[in-house]
Amino acid sequence: MDSKHIRNFAIIAHIDHGKSTLSDRLLELTGSVTLREMHDQVLDDMDLERERGITIKAHAVRMNYHADDGEVYQLNLIDTPGHVDFSYEVSRALASCEGALLVVDASQGVEAQTLANAYLAINHGLDMVPVINKIDLPSADVLRTQEMIESTVGIDATDALPVSAKTGLGVEAVLEAVVKRLPPPTGNPEAPLQALIFDSWFDSYRGVIVLVRVMHGRLRKGMKIRLMSNGHVFDVDSLGVLTPKPVEIAELSAGEVGFFSATIKNVGDTKIGDTVTEDSRPAPAALPGFEDIKPMVFAGMYTVDSHEHTLLRDALEKLRLNDSSFFFEPESSVALGFGFRCGFLGLLHMEIIQERLEREFSLDLITTAPGVRYRITLTDGSVVEVDNPSRWPDVSGIEKIEEPVITATILTNEEYVGGILKLVEEKRGRQKNFEYATPTRVMLTYELPLNEIVLDFYDRLKTVSRGYASLDYQLAGSWESPMVKLDILVSGEPVDALSIIVHRDFAYERGRALVSKMRELIPRQMFEVAIQAAIGAKIVARETVSALRKNVLAKCYGGDISRKRKLLEKQKEGKKRMKRIGKVDIPQEAFLALLKLGDDPAK
């Protein structure tokens, strides 16, 4: 198709501001799906995505639209992940578009996530159409929302489209605006092929499926292609578009979006942001913006039953087929046996992987407290990177420690600022900016150690703001900080899997809180159990789980021995789900006690 009749666009919106509903309406209006198909196909694929209401993978759907000018346009809607953990994927999806719809809830206003992605879109030179959604709600305030878009995002919102995706009101105008107000792609179909990979996944029948936006040249069935970051060469064996049903086509040319498969076995080969070119007529350079994404958050994963260790390895390998952004390598713990050190893009990413392992592979997992990767300069001048507390060097050999730092943007209502300031100070934050986005909305910019974010920051922020604060962040270098290793001892024995790295000034308080949380989480045993926190040889906190006093089944109702046996078996089964360390049975959640400190209202 002539590229003047193509529009590639994304939808930028905060969770619950109506992105999925609006996409569904657009698909419906362009006749791409029937209502009945809608439920099964259009909504986010993975159960997890549906349940959490978060898009984890990018998608691209092609629609044909008969515009008011009488012409037929090819509209490619590129869906973007909706969580800060996946901001690199978002940036690649945006790089595949010329424009975006900026969807804002008419009663909620602009949130931090929207703001971050809107800035990202502006930086990529995208044109934007502001859409004010949910105008059917009584609390909708279109004017105020318009003002807020102008003052925070900094774009003209006079022509913002008021819609209700739910009722369908005003949605037609959105399609017209996509055609009239967003630019068509530019690109030379005769130039050597340059196609941007913005997502890929493993399909058990066809191997790796790759979503691309062709910037220049043509991608054809049978073509020998080369991936520019690693030089790997493959033959394209099928090519198509999602409508959202997959439809095979013969060629994708400059400006178009689609998928291809090329007998690629390993999803790790098709890195997001890489450039696909023709092997016999390669482009002179790769497209800009490619990054090898690195995990930011690290944790150990173990099976409760140590015999299931190989099952965990198989499961991790299978998941990695579909998600090359997480990493794992074998590690072993004195307490937990053989397991894996895993690296994730963020905490949500970690939870998703953990949940999929438990759900899709029926594994009983123990995950250790998440941490970050430190850069440690030793006294002999050498530098090591450490993401596992059990590999922490001896204190005497440490010259300096650098920890990763992020810049966080928090948008909230005025009345919650006090609580949030207290929280970010407690989390060792340094204020960069404090401004009123509107007379009642405040935008805070802080530098914070990533280590503090991966613990309970999200939950705490939610609590102090009653949910009226949104957060976005990006990596912003590192700080030199006096970090120390805090060990936890159970019945006098250090449990390596419970060790954490904390800032020296917070070590005592963290130790006390952690030990007291552990006391709640570890059930009473047949003997007294001491739980201690220590820095080096120094004990900084101690709690005791008193011995279990009684556990008796008194009655024997009419000689019902089978019931007795069942009850005993149930108890035994409950124990099996715990990890026995020494003589003490420790439940899975105790290993993540650190994440639960914020639950404590007393704190």
Add this chain to the structure above:
Amino acid sequence: MLPLSLNTLGIYVSVPFCRSKCTYCNFASGVHSPALYQQYADRLCGEIAGLRRRAAEWGVEVPERVDSLYLGGGTPSLLPPHLLLQLGRALRGEFDVLKTAEITLECAPGQLPDQTLEAMLEIGVNRMSFGVQSFVDREAAATGRLHTRAIAVSDLRRVRRAGVRRVNVDLIAGLPYQTAASWQESLNTLMETEADHASVYMLEIDEDSRLGREMLAGGARYHAAAAPNEEQTADFYVSAVAQLERMGLRQYEISNFARVGSESRHNSKYWRRQPYLGFGVDAHSFLQRVAAGALRLTSAPSLDEYLAGAEGARELAELTPEEELEEAWFLGLRLRQGVRWSWLAERYGGGPAEASSGLAGPWRGRAPALQPFLPVVVELRRLGLLACQGDVVRLTQRGILLSNEVFARFLGVAAGAAAGVA
């Protein structure tokens, strides 16, 4: 033929009727219309008459002679006299109930009319069990009991006067409003009644009773918030054990106390794995077979299902040799006399072991099946939960309070070892 000790039978008849449902009750009994009593009794008599035919189907030999009969519930004393007599006739018609048999009837204080008492004596009842639970009026009332201390004491005196010399009193430790002092009051009253047997239970807090559910949920209905905590309940129990012992009621099982010679024959059959038959709603049977695994049978779990269903057992489980041995451990250990290695070896040993078995004791070389239990016993002894004296293994006082922890360790031991061999 089965060994003589296994050749007498215990019979349990379940009567699931109550005048009110106590808040702590997790049994299959409830409040039903008296109109159903006759129908239920007819059903029971039919089941009793058809027993031998069904036993042949199951492939079991049911012992002829009955040395224990137990009418439990529920509240069997709610059955009108003519139905008690009807039941008595049906049982004696089908079984050889020995002259020396222990015949027990459960009863709620205040719910025993004179005619019922007479009918009871006529069918041969020589032992009564009173569900008192507490002699403190406030505690009894809070859990839905319909009697007072005065009524309970007077009923106990009345049955003794009528010639029933063996009397049991049930008490529960851990009821709402119970204190050390009120518990003491219940114990003292128990002593004054001169009962020769007592059952002392600690309140079971589970999902199967209203009070249990409320306590688990942390609520206040059913006076749940007024219940003593686990520590206090354990203290009450421990003090009961000591005091009852001093007053001549010796603990012979975790929850059971009796004067020497007054131990309940019926309950002992459960712990000793001697055969018993259960009739009625949610009744349980245990029967030995020659050269085959023992059977456990369970009847319909509710009155509706029992009255609606075909006669006979609903569930029938054949025990593997491993399960039999594990049962022998966790049931036998409930008794104060404990478990004897030699006795287990004789009954469940599994044939000659290799000479290098490394086991100690008089059963050396005779019991490979027992071998996997040795490390379990050693560990539990180290934890102070089991005591070993020569051939005998028994629970310590702490082991009694933590008996579930102990018993659970015996599960899967024999089965695991058997799987390992295979």
